[in-house]
Amino acid sequence: MRNGLGERFMERYAPTLKDLTPRDIISRAIFKEISEGKGVDGKDYVYLDLRDLGEERLNQKLPEITSFVKTYLGINPSETQIPVAPTCHYMMGGIPTDVNGHVLSDRAGTILPGLFAAGECACVSVHGANRLGCNSLIDLVVFGRRVGLSIQKEIKSRIIHPLPLQVENIVVDKINGLLESQCSESIPVIREHMQQLMTQYCNVFRNGQELEQTLVQLQQLKKRCLNLGVLNKSKVFNYELQEALELNNMLRVAEVIVYSALIRKESRGAHFRNDYSKRNDEQWLKHAFVNETPTGLKIKYKSLAKGRFEPEKRRY
Numbered sequence: 001m002r003n004g005l006g007e008r009f010m011e012r013y014a015p016t017l018k019d020l021t022p023r024d025i026i027s028r029a030i031f032k033e034i035s036e037g038k039g040v041d042g043k044d045y046v047y048l049d050l051r052d053l054g055e056e057r058l059n060q061k062l063p064e065i066t067s068f069v070k071t072y073l074g075i076n077p078s079e080t081q082i083p084v085a086p087t088c089h090y091m092m093g094g095i096p097t098d099v100n101g102h103v104l105s106d107r108a109g110t111i112l113p114g115l116f117a118a119g120e121c122a123c124v125s126v127h128g129a130n131r132l133g134c135n136s137l138i139d140l141v142v143f144g145r146r147v148g149l150s151i152q153k154e155i156k157s158r159i160i161h162p163l164p165l166q167v168e169n170i171v172v173d174k175i176n177g178l179l180e181s182q183c184s185e186s187i188p189v190i191r192e193h194m195q196q197l198m199t200q201y202c203n204v205f206r207n208g209q210e211l212e213q214t215l216v217q218l219q220q221l222k223k224r225c226l227n228l229g230v231l232n233k234s235k236v237f238n239y240e241l242q243e244a245l246e247l248n249n250m251l252r253v254a255e256v257i258v259y260s261a262l263i264r265k266e267s268r269g270a271h272f273r274n275d276y277s278k279r280n281d282e283q284w285l286k287h288a289f290v291n292e293t294p295t296g297l298k299i300k301y302k303s304l305a306k307g308r309f310e311p312e313k314r315r316y
């Protein structure tokens with residue numbers, strides 16, 4: 001990594017691992033360099049310099065990055081440096097599950113019968129506060145297989161309980177409401193506002209005051225969503241309808257992220273608070289469970305299941 005002055009700036013942030021430091025730390029370092037005016041030509045990016053690796057090694061070891069930047073930037077990485085900047089890459093946390101993919105409904109580990117989750121949407125709790133590179137694909141292979149095996153085993157013995165009468169009405173009403181609405185609010189306007197809030201205030205650096213304001217604004221956007229409508233009234237392949245439903249879900253997830261980030265008054269992994277910049281194991285070595293209740297979000301905590309290794313201070 002090189003900043004606009006050509007410096008290998010990671011040497012200053014992580015003298016031992018340098019550019020191979022976990023990416024939450026690299027993201028913060030890039031951000032810091034850019035905000036100090038040391039981005040390339042004072043702009044909002046730095047360089048990833050792969051030129052030393054040479055064409056043959058790049059094609060052999062990093063074929064995806066090589067073809068990606070050739071296609072999208074017209075760059076040959078063996079000759080030219082690649083502009084890079086931090087972006088949202090992965091969601092740590094998610095739907096709580098056990099190691100066989102059963103969805104858990106509470107802190108005690110009560111299984112919600114018949115519901116499974118695997119992959120990025122799930123939280124088996126193997127990644128901690130900062131997932132290490134490549135571990136998502138391992139997660140998919142390991143827990144995808146485990147979920148498949150669990151379903152195979154349980155489907156034969158599972159008693160399928162009858163659904164409550166007309167349970168689908170909640171969804172049907174929501175869809176009909178969107179199709180019939182007068183459309184006083186627009187999907188792209190609200191979505192863009194949410195994206196801008198999350199990018200600006202729930203980024204690699206966060207602080208209490210901004211998170212608090214963001215939470216209020218997200219709640220206002222959620223209220224505005226009640227007046228959301230679609231111009232396309234078709235019930236077949238209606239992407240606008242899909243986007244409207246997704247926007248509601250994204251806003252709920254955004255609210256949960258900001259709410260938990262506001263309450264967690266420490267820094268841990270990818271969650272970095274300028275106003276609480278230290279990791280605080282005494283108070284915060286625990287998982288947050290957020291529930292949606294009629295009076296708003298409620299948070300509860302579950303202590304960490306300790307394995308063979310004690311959590312240690314990160315040293316790079």
Ligand SMILES: Cc1cc2nc3c(=O)[nH]c(=O)nc-3n(C[C@H](O)[C@H](O)[C@H](O)COP(=O)(O)OP(=O)(O)OC[C@H]3O[C@@H](n4cnc5c(N)ncnc54)[C@H](O)[C@@H]3O)c2cc1C
Nearest residue numbers: 088089090091118119120121122133134135136137138140
């Ligand atoms: C730029 C980038 C680079 C990455 N590089 C790496 C890497 O090098 N190594 C690594 O381990 N991880 C990497 N990751 C992370 C990894 O790619 C993801 O975590 C992983 O692909 C998630 O897989 P998934 O199947 O859980 O979810 P997804 O791949 O997101 O699949 C979810 C699917 O569900 C579909 N879907 C959504 N809603 C609905 C609905 N209502 N009905 C039906 N279908 C629906 C979506 O269309 C999608 O196809 C990277 C991520 C990004 C963004």
